[in-house]
Amino acid sequence: MRKDGRKLNDMREVTIEPNYLMHPEGSVLITVGKTKVICTATVENRVPHFLRGQHSGWVHAEYSMLPRATQERKQRDAVKGKINGRTMEIQRLVARSLRSIVDLEKLGERSIVIDCDVIQADGGTRTASITGGFVALSLAVQQLLDQGILKENPITENIAAISVGMMTDGQIVLDVDYFEDSSAAVDMNFVMTSSGNFSEIQGTGEKMSFSQDEMLEMMELGKKGINKLIDLQNQAIREGNRLNHKMTNYPLNPIRKEILIATRNKGKASEFESLFAAKGFTIKTLLDYPEIPDVEETGVIFAENALLKAETIAAKFNMLVLADDSGLKVDFLNGNPGVYSARFAGEMKSDAANNAKLLHELTHVPAAERTAQFHCTLALAAPGRESLVVEGEVEGQILSIPRGDNGFGYDSLFYVADKDKTMAEMTEEEKNAISHRAKALQQLEKVWDEWISNIDR
Structure with a gap:
């Protein structure tokens, strides 16, 4: 039994609230235990300069943490005048992960920017950003489909992420919170698609090395957690699209008989x-x-x-x-x-x-x-x-x-x-x-x- 009462293979409680904000094309509030992240998707009719004229789109991500998302106030990057290394690493991870399940040619010459803003942090902010970011992305793409801007969905499959830790006593635990993450001997992050393929695996021996068998055991546990997250994603996407259609009154485009x-x-x-x-x-x-x-x-x-x-x-x-x-x-x-x-x-x-x-x-x-x-x-x-x-x-x-x-x-x-x-x-x-x-x-x-x-x- 873990400190918060969970079994070793239990995830924290996860909720994904779609259409959390009024203005973005897609938005969610994802809550994983005490961690809360607002993820928004913005459609822009432009692409980076290296893609101009290439008939291809782009998916970009930005990540930030509010000053009091943590126990002690964290200074804003804008005040420091530069993005710190951890922030840059996470937003690149989120962007890579989401691009891996998007057919950029079908997106056309437009960009979708995923903003992930952590409003409360208790471990797993990067994995929550990927999981919630995918839902925001899906809601934005569905609006493009409904409006006839896109003729075919460029999203190939779901993608979600979760952490797995190995403690100093050798116990392997799913979905680590801040306390477990800070004391774990091995820290792993898995980013996996709904077909079971991995987009990224990050593994670090913080206090000890780990064997191949231990890595595979962590991987299997991570896959089970991600499959549950994908089910929650799909529920949120269905609910978000239903509410969008109710509010905007979009017809199916086109209504094909x-x-x-x-x-x-x-x-x-x-x-x-x-x-x-x-x-x-x-x-x-x-x-x-x-x-x-x-x-x-x-x-x-x-x-x-x-x-x-x-x-x-x-x-x-x-x-x-x-x-x-x-x-x-x-x-x-x-x-x-x-x-x-x-x-x-x-x-x-x-x-x-x-x-x-x-x-x-x-x-x-x-x-x-x-x-x-x-x-x-x-x-x-x-x-x-x-x-x-x-x-x-x-x-x-x-x-x-x-x-x-x-x-x-x-x-x-x-x-x-x-x-x-x-x-x-x-x-x-x-x-x-x-x-x-x-x-x-x-x-x-x-x-x-x-x-x-x-x-x-």
Whole structure:
């Protein structure tokens, strides 16, 4: 247990308040324990001289600490007439980190300046500046997208930062405060993207050296903390964009009468075609946009994965996106395989291997206890708007012997009593009429008109 009551792998409490200030294009107050930093993003229609005429933008950062952010008053740099070395190091770190996740060519010949002002310091001011600075940057970029100034989001992924310390007794702790930082034997700062890549790693043996194994242990702990910070960033960005649109009344720009179904499966996309055709929307799939990369499904429930796909693509490409996540839930297995249905038997396994594992797990389980559901969650997203989530399920039973050749996945084991058939024994028309996806679509149709009218306003 640490001095402030936290466990070794506990972060301090973190809050990110978006739109903290009135005037900047993006602003947040990030609070990490007792550390508080105001981060703002300012869009300027100019670039440094070395980029003029290069059709490329720039991201710059400035960092400062108010005189009484610390226990004793710190003299302002303006009074001294120069920026001290620590300030210069931190603002360069913040700028490098944020530039690493921005496609500067897509930004065009403009700059975004991130100002990070520490109003209260208790350790971790540089890492808080990066984490909060990214949210401010994202809010500013979304305004450029909404106004039609940018056609495509130049931000490639999230980035956040956290500290990890190793104390003199060898204990490794996450997110050090000032007291721990001043007494730590080893001090590490990790700057990591949402895809798990590192932009920067700073490690210093203050009172002792550290081994490779200890460094890797610190890295793994840092990654877990950063993943939590990225979740908080995304929540703040969604809330900030929602409030921005409510205040400024920006329309989607442009309102394209098309909707992207986040799949490369034409058969799956065709199930949505009749609904959206009736609404005047054209269906597109990822096959029409080969430049859109796959979004890693890191959620532990269906809704998280569906929202992750829909919101990531909608924000980056400024369009309406519908994404789904579906799978098999077996009651005897406490809802498993669930979101892991496609990789139940391992990442590289086949449908046959997944089915074999399922049957093995249900060996000696009576037929009456083999109840299951095919589940589908649909998430509909538009840039800066509150997303829509609907669900659908079909009830069934897992057989001991596969039946039928028309399906895939677990279809040949999933028996529907009302039809006296497995999903694999049904025709496409029969299956589409009663499937979990069909039921989710029915729910979507009920709420579509109200949702689309709200985002058009």
